[in-house]
Amino acid sequence: MREVSFHKGANFVVDTEDSKRHNKVGKTTFLKLIDVLMGAQNRSHIYTDQETNTEAIELRDTINKKRIAAEMTLSENLDAPYGKTVELKVELFPRGRYFIDGERMSQTNYRSKLNELLFGIANNVPTFRQLINSFVRVSVGGDDNAFLRTLTRASIATYRSVYNFLFDISDPELDSKLSQLNAQLNRTRESLRQYMRVNGVEDVEQQRQILVALEGEYAQAKAQADDIFDADEYKSNRDAIASVRAEYASLVDQLSELDYRIGRNREALNNARAEKQRRADLELSRRFFDEVCTMLPNLNKTFEDMVSFNDKLCDNKISYFEDIERDLLDERTSLENEQKALLASNSQFLSLVAKDRIDEYERLSANLMQLRQDIGRCQETVDTLDRYDHELASIQENIASYSTGGSARKGKGGEYQEMMSSFNGYFTHLAQQINGEKPILVYYPDTDKFPVSITAISGSSTGTRKSLIAAFDLAYQQFAIANRIHTPRFIVHDVVENVEGEDLRTIVNAANGIDAQYIVAVLKEKLDSSNIPEDEQSALQILQLSEDDKLFEGKTVDEAESSDRMIEQLASIP
Known part of the structure; x- marks a missing residue:
C-alpha cells in the first residue's frame, strides 16, 4: 500500500488538512503501526479509538479483507552503507502471525528476539515491552512527570529495573532478583496483614503481653487446685x-x-x-x-x-x-x-x-484446661508473627544487599551519580535551548521510591511539558551514544501541536544534529507557524496524509496486488 523510508534526524509524518479537519487522516495510526511492529499487545488499537473505545469499522474491514501486514527493516547503520539488516513483519488481522527475517514465531519469541536485537538482552530481563515504551511514545499526555511512567500497572521494582538498564546503573539480572524480592516482600506483608485480620491481632507485642497474662492466670489457678488436691x-x-x-x-x-x-x-x-x-x-x-x-x-x-x-x-x-x-x-x-x-x-x-470441694476442684481443672488451650493458641500466634518478622527482615536484608551503591549494583558505566551527571549534561543544556528551563533528572537509590523524577521545573505549560519530553528523549540518545549503551537509535512521538513554534524549531534542529531518528506526527500548519522553510519541511517529510490521501486509502494503493504490505525502515545500533 505504501513504502516509507526513514532518515537520520527529524522525520515528519504530516497532516496537510487545516485545523478543523485534522486527526482523521491516519498520522497517529501510522505511529501505532510502528508500535505494533515493536510487539504491542493489541493490534486492534490500529482501528480503535482508545478514548471512546469505538472502532473505525471501514478500516477494520479493510485490514481483515485485504489481509494487510506491516513490515519494517531495521538497519545496522543510519547512513549508507546500512550494514546488516533485519526484516520484521506483523500481520494486522486477527490471529495474524509474526515474522523476523521470514521466520514465523510467537509474539513472545518475537519480542524476545527484538529485545536481543535492539537492547542486546538475551535473557529478556527487563522485557522488551518494558523498555521500548521509553522510545515509542504513541500517546503522551499530562502536564507532569507522567511521561517517566511509561508502563501500565507496573511496580516500582519493575521501573527500577528499566531505568537501571537504560542508564547502565546496575546489572539487569540483579534488578530482576530485586524485583522478585520486592514482590515477595509485598506478598509476605499482605499475607501477614490477612493473618492479623482473621485472627484479630494488632501486633506481636500485644500477643506477647496477652501470653504473659494467660500464663500468670494459669499459674494462679493451678496453685488453687494444688491446694485442694x-x-x-x-x-x-x-x-x-x-x-x-x-x-x-x-x-x-x-x-x-x-x-x-x-x-x-x-x-x-x-x-x-x-x-x-x-x-x-x-x-x-x-x-x-x-x-x-x-x-x-x-x-x-x-x-x-x-x-x-x-x-x-x-x-x-x-x-x-x-x-x-x-x-x-x-x-x-x-x-x-x-x-x-x-x-x-x-x-x-x-x-x-x-x-x-470436689466441685471446686473440677471447676478449677476445667479452667486450667481452657487456659492451656488459650496459651497454646496465643503462643502459636506469637510464633507465627515472629516467623513473619524474621521472613520480612530476611527479605529486607536481601533487598538492602541489592540496593544501588554496592559494587554488585554498579553498572559498567559507573556509579549512578556519574551516569546522572552525564545525562543531565545533555538534558539540561538541551531543555534550556528549547524553552529556557533548566531541569535535571534525579535518581533515587532508595528501592522503595520511584527511581527517577524531574526537578527544578516551575510553572511549565502543557507545551513546555511536550517540549520537555522531546528534550528528554533526544538527550537520552546523546547520552546513550556517548556511553555506548545498546539501545534503539530512534524516537517515535505523537502530535506536538502544544509545543510552541520556536520550541519546535529548536527541537527539530537538535534532532537533526543527533545520530538518531526523531519520528513525529505533526500538522502542516504547525510546521508553517514554526517558521520551518518549505524546502526543509519537504526534506524532512517522510509521509504526507490528507483527506484525499489517507493512510489506508491513499492514491498509491494497488487494488490488484495479491499481497499488500507496508514497509517502514528504522535503524538501530547493535
Missing part, C-alpha cells in the same frame, strides 16, 4: 474418687429421705396423742347415742362399749406410729454407721467430698 493423685484415682463420691452421695440422699419420713411420722404420732387427750362431752354423746338406739332396736352394744372401743382405737394408732418411728430411727442409725464406715475406709478421698 494433688493433681497427679486425683488423676490416678479419678475412678475410685468418683465411685466413693457416688456412694457417699447416695447415703446422704437416703438419710435425707429418712429424715423426711421420720418427721412426717412424728407429726402423725403427735396428732394421735393429741386426739386421745381431748375429752368429749359424754352427756351430749349419751343423748345422741340414746336417740340413735330408738332407730336401731336391734343394737346390742351399750354406750360404755362405744367409749371403750374409741379409746382402744386411739391407743392402737399411737402404738402404730411409735413402731414406725422406732424402725425409721433404727434404719437411720444403720445408714449413719454405714456413712461413718465409708468415711473411715476412704478418708484420703472423702476428705474433699465431706468439705464439698
Whole structure:
C-alpha cells in the first residue's frame, strides 16, 4: 500500500488538512503501526479509538479483507552503507502471525528476539515491552512527570529495573532478583496483614503481653487446685474418687429421705396423742347415742362399749406410729454407721467430698484446661508473627544487599551519580535551548521510591511539558551514544501541536544534529507557524496524509496486488 523510508534526524509524518479537519487522516495510526511492529499487545488499537473505545469499522474491514501486514527493516547503520539488516513483519488481522527475517514465531519469541536485537538482552530481563515504551511514545499526555511512567500497572521494582538498564546503573539480572524480592516482600506483608485480620491481632507485642497474662492466670489457678488436691493423685484415682463420691452421695440422699419420713411420722404420732387427750362431752354423746338406739332396736352394744372401743382405737394408732418411728430411727442409725464406715475406709478421698470441694476442684481443672488451650493458641500466634518478622527482615536484608551503591549494583558505566551527571549534561543544556528551563533528572537509590523524577521545573505549560519530553528523549540518545549503551537509535512521538513554534524549531534542529531518528506526527500548519522553510519541511517529510490521501486509502494503493504490505525502515545500533 505504501513504502516509507526513514532518515537520520527529524522525520515528519504530516497532516496537510487545516485545523478543523485534522486527526482523521491516519498520522497517529501510522505511529501505532510502528508500535505494533515493536510487539504491542493489541493490534486492534490500529482501528480503535482508545478514548471512546469505538472502532473505525471501514478500516477494520479493510485490514481483515485485504489481509494487510506491516513490515519494517531495521538497519545496522543510519547512513549508507546500512550494514546488516533485519526484516520484521506483523500481520494486522486477527490471529495474524509474526515474522523476523521470514521466520514465523510467537509474539513472545518475537519480542524476545527484538529485545536481543535492539537492547542486546538475551535473557529478556527487563522485557522488551518494558523498555521500548521509553522510545515509542504513541500517546503522551499530562502536564507532569507522567511521561517517566511509561508502563501500565507496573511496580516500582519493575521501573527500577528499566531505568537501571537504560542508564547502565546496575546489572539487569540483579534488578530482576530485586524485583522478585520486592514482590515477595509485598506478598509476605499482605499475607501477614490477612493473618492479623482473621485472627484479630494488632501486633506481636500485644500477643506477647496477652501470653504473659494467660500464663500468670494459669499459674494462679493451678496453685488453687494444688491446694485442694494433688493433681497427679486425683488423676490416678479419678475412678475410685468418683465411685466413693457416688456412694457417699447416695447415703446422704437416703438419710435425707429418712429424715423426711421420720418427721412426717412424728407429726402423725403427735396428732394421735393429741386426739386421745381431748375429752368429749359424754352427756351430749349419751343423748345422741340414746336417740340413735330408738332407730336401731336391734343394737346390742351399750354406750360404755362405744367409749371403750374409741379409746382402744386411739391407743392402737399411737402404738402404730411409735413402731414406725422406732424402725425409721433404727434404719437411720444403720445408714449413719454405714456413712461413718465409708468415711473411715476412704478418708484420703472423702476428705474433699465431706468439705464439698470436689466441685471446686473440677471447676478449677476445667479452667486450667481452657487456659492451656488459650496459651497454646496465643503462643502459636506469637510464633507465627515472629516467623513473619524474621521472613520480612530476611527479605529486607536481601533487598538492602541489592540496593544501588554496592559494587554488585554498579553498572559498567559507573556509579549512578556519574551516569546522572552525564545525562543531565545533555538534558539540561538541551531543555534550556528549547524553552529556557533548566531541569535535571534525579535518581533515587532508595528501592522503595520511584527511581527517577524531574526537578527544578516551575510553572511549565502543557507545551513546555511536550517540549520537555522531546528534550528528554533526544538527550537520552546523546547520552546513550556517548556511553555506548545498546539501545534503539530512534524516537517515535505523537502530535506536538502544544509545543510552541520556536520550541519546535529548536527541537527539530537538535534532532537533526543527533545520530538518531526523531519520528513525529505533526500538522502542516504547525510546521508553517514554526517558521520551518518549505524546502526543509519537504526534506524532512517522510509521509504526507490528507483527506484525499489517507493512510489506508491513499492514491498509491494497488487494488490488484495479491499481497499488500507496508514497509517502514528504522535503524538501530547493535
